[in-house]
Amino acid sequence: MAGSGGDMQWCFSQVKGAIDDDVAEADIISTVEFNHTGELLATGDKGGRVVIFQQEIENKNQPQFRSEYNVYSTFQSHEPEFDYLKSLEIEEKINKIRWLPQKNAAQFLLSTNDKTIKLWKISERDKRPEGYNLKEEDGRYKDPNAISGLRVPVLIPMDLMVEASPRRVFANAHTYHINSISVNSDDETYLSADDLRINLWNLEITDRSFNIVDIKPANMEELTEVITAAEFHPLQCNTFVYSSSKGTIRLCDMRASALCDRHSKLFEEPEDPSNRSFFSEIISSISDVKFSHNGRYMMTRDYLSVKIWDLNMENRPVETYQVHEYLRSKLCSLYENDCIFDKFECCWNGNDSVVMTGSYNNFFRMFDRGQRRDMTLEASRENSKPMQVLKTRKVCAGGKRKKDEISVDSLDFNKKILHTAWHPQDNIIAVATTHNLYIFQDKVN
Amino acid sequence: MSGDHEETQTAEEMQVDGKGVQDKMINPEKSEEAKLKARYPNLGNKPGGSDLLRKRLQKGQKYFDSGDYNMAKAKIKNKQLPTAAAPEKTEITGDHIPTPQDLPQRKPSLVASKLAG
Numbered sequence: 001m002a003g004s005g006g007d008m009q010w011c012f013s014q015v016k017g018a019i020d021d022d023v024a025e026a027d028i029i030s031t032v033e034f035n036h037t038g039e040l041l042a043t044g045d046k047g048g049r050v051v052i053f054q055q056e057i058e059n060k061n062q063p064q065f066r067s068e069y070n071v072y073s074t075f076q077s078h079e080p081e082f083d084y085l086k087s088l089e090i091e092e093k094i095n096k097i098r099w100l101p102q103k104n105a106a107q108f109l110l111s112t113n114d115k116t117i118k119l120w121k122i123s124e125r126d127k128r129p130e131g132y133n134l135k136e137e138d139g140r141y142k143d144p145n146a147i148s149g150l151r152v153p154v155l156i157p158m159d160l161m162v163e164a165s166p167r168r169v170f171a172n173a174h175t176y177h178i179n180s181i182s183v184n185s186d187d188e189t190y191l192s193a194d195d196l197r198i199n200l201w202n203l204e205i206t207d208r209s210f211n212i213v214d215i216k217p218a219n220m221e222e223l224t225e226v227i228t229a230a231e232f233h234p235l236q237c238n239t240f241v242y243s244s245s246k247g248t249i250r251l252c253d254m255r256a257s258a259l260c261d262r263h264s265k266l267f268e269e270p271e272d273p274s275n276r277s278f279f280s281e282i283i284s285s286i287s288d289v290k291f292s293h294n295g296r297y298m299m300t301r302d303y304l305s306v307k308i309w310d311l312n313m314e315n316r317p318v319e320t321y322q323v324h325e326y327l328r329s330k331l332c333s334l335y336e337n338d339c340i341f342d343k344f345e346c347c348w349n350g351n352d353s354v355v356m357t358g359s360y361n362n363f364f365r366m367f368d369r370g371q372r373r374d375m376t377l378e379a380s381r382e383n384s385k386p387m388q389v390l391k392t393r394k395v396c397a398g399g400k401r402k403k404d405e406i407s408v409d410s411l412d413f414n415k416k417i418l419h420t421a422w423h424p425q426d427n428i429i430a431v432a433t434t435h436n437l438y439i440f441q442d443k444v445n
Numbered sequence: 446m447s448g449d450h451e452e453t454q455t456a457e458e459m460q461v462d463g464k465g466v467q468d469k470m471i472n473p474e475k476s477e478e479a480k481l482k483a484r485y486p487n488l489g490n491k492p493g494g495s496d497l498l499r500k501r502l503q504k505g506q507k508y509f510d511s512g513d514y515n516m517a518k519a520k521i522k523n524k525q526l527p528t529a530a531a532p533e534k535t536e537i538t539g540d541h542i543p544t545p546q547d548l549p550q551r552k553p554s555l556v557a558s559k560l561a562g
Contacts, residue, residue: 018559027559049558074561089505114505176502195502223498245498277474278481278488282497329473332480437560 008354008366008375008427009443010390012383014069016053017436019381029432031419035099035107038423041069041430042109043437044094048078050111050164052122066387067428069439073122075164078113090115096181098190100203108167110190114177117192119168119203127155173199173209180230186237193230193242200254212260213242213252228286228343235295243300247284251311267298267309269316279331279340287343292352293424299355301346304328306357306367321367321374324359326397326408339413350425358417361406362433363393379417379431379438389443 018027026047033042041053054072081090092113100108106123131153135141176194183190191212192199198213213230217223225246233239238254250263271280283303291298297318300307304325307317323344327334334340339360346357358364359376366375376393383390396405419432427442482488 016560018562023559024556026556029560043558043560045558045560047558051558051560071561074558087506091505177504195498220499223502226498226501275472275474277472278478279474329477331474331477332484335481336484435559 008368010377010429010440011387011443012385012390013067013387013428013439013441015381015384015436015438016051016069023435027435029419029435029437030093030095031097032421032430032432032437033097033099033109034421034423034430035109036101036424038425038428040072040099040107041421041439042097042099043432044077044097044111046091046093048076048080048092048094048113050075050077050094050097050109050120067426067441073162073164075120077111077118077120078116081115083115095178098181098183100183101187103187110181110183112178112181112192115171115174117170117178117181117201118166119170120164121167122162122164125161125163126158128158129153130156168203168206170201170206170209173201179228182230182232182240184232184237185235189237191230191232191240193227195226198227198230198240198242198260210258212254212258214259214261229289231289231291231298233295234291234293241289241291241298243286243289245285246281247286247302249286249289249298249300249309265311265314267314267317269307279335282335282340283331288345290346290348292348293350294352297352299346299348301344301357303340303342303344306346306355308355308369319369321355321365323357323365324395326395330408334413337413339416342416343418344416345419347420347422349422349427356420356422356429358420358431360413360416361411362415362417363395364417364420364431377440379433379436379440381436384438387443390440 017023017029024047026045026049028046029043030046031042031044034040035042039055041055043051043053045051051074052072053069055067055069057067077094078092080092082088083090090113094111094113096110096112098110100110100119102108106121109120109122111118111120130137131151133142133147133150133153134144170192174192174194174197176196178192178194180193181190188202188204190201190203192201192209193213196214196216197211199209200212201209213227215225215227225244225248228243228245230240230242233241239251240254240260241249241251243249247268249267251265251267252260253264254260256262256264271284286300286302288301289298296311298309298311300309300317301323304327305323306321308319308321310318331340344358346355348355353370354366354368356364356366362379363376364379366377368374376395377390378393391404394402394405395411396402396407398408401407415433417431417433421430423429429440431438431440
């Protein structure tokens, strides 16, 4: 199904969200995540809301099926808070959503803002009880003296209702801002990482958490790097990685010691010191780290590139892909308008043969590792006719601009694609622009 | 970004002769750095270091600390406001005694997400 063989031809499937003018800051999409089967797609926004879409497939038995994602549930996950003790405003923005593997009829997900992680249960209700003895149908209590008989209430079918309820609230464990959460393959624990610390939680226990990484220096003046992302290994429950603002990744083994301040492996690409500039460290900061599904590789995203690392080789990545190298000669402006600090995410396809990440001007990039090919596509309302094939785009770095190319100076740096997600099995992708969610599908699925 | 377009053009033109072009082609980062330093001569030499990181860690900080509070209370004669780590976007620092009632009340959005529309 999700093959790397042959050309991928991406078609527009759906777009969600308001059409440009009618948007508020709360509508800015801050995270996108498929569940483990790909049937559900969750988004979080700056307003602390979660929207979950469910896949409905037409022509399931045919090889070329069309799937549609429709709203399944929506709820307010987090609310703005003010920590009076620390004089700190706590944003309700959802930083990350991670799904738990499904174990029963209900679905569970973890959502987090800067300070608090919540476990949400999403369950379906399609029956309701009728025929209570003590209550009327509208809920009012009957006059006990008027009750003459006794009957057994029955369950009758009703319209499907999807309910989201908070089952656990994991609070007060992070002094700094949470950037990552990751569910362990042991189905019991998960980690949460902030700028300086990583904590290990048991999904059942909210009043305590174990600190497993602490990089806070005794003297804050000596602070040189922060944690930018962290993830558990998909198969080995004792292993996790965390990335830093200096471009390094540390792999830790929880069997080695309770406090994993000493890494088991340190992944770092050596840098030519003569090439070092004011911007070097900033653009080397890793904004996302993701293990491959097979657990043999990990991918990191820094400002200009995507790197694939073999877990057995620490001294350099095995593959490096340039996302938008033409920006290297624009770093001064990008520093001035803060774009150089944008945190792009990245993702793998189901069989780890293709990786994807976002860029500016609502462009997103795909790198086919096997075929050594890359593609630039655009998420825009202009290309949004049903099943319309997306044309590949090209940015002209300098010199003569060809007909269909766009010049670097014409790129809209306010249109950034920071969050993308790939269906775990099929070639269906979810791409978030600032306010809209696009769903694209490979023509031959 | 488009506003910078003309400035970028000028800088490039100035480096057209000889070595300038070579340097730019070999290391665009270094020429961008030179541009930045020209615009902001007071820029420190430790870009990724403490200042940037500490600014990141302090995101969301509304008031500095009780020292802030006490200074406002004492009403210093020459009106010296604490500049230390207060992020630029904070409007109230040392000039005003903060009370819970003064803080802008941030309510959760009662409107449903437009993605669900």
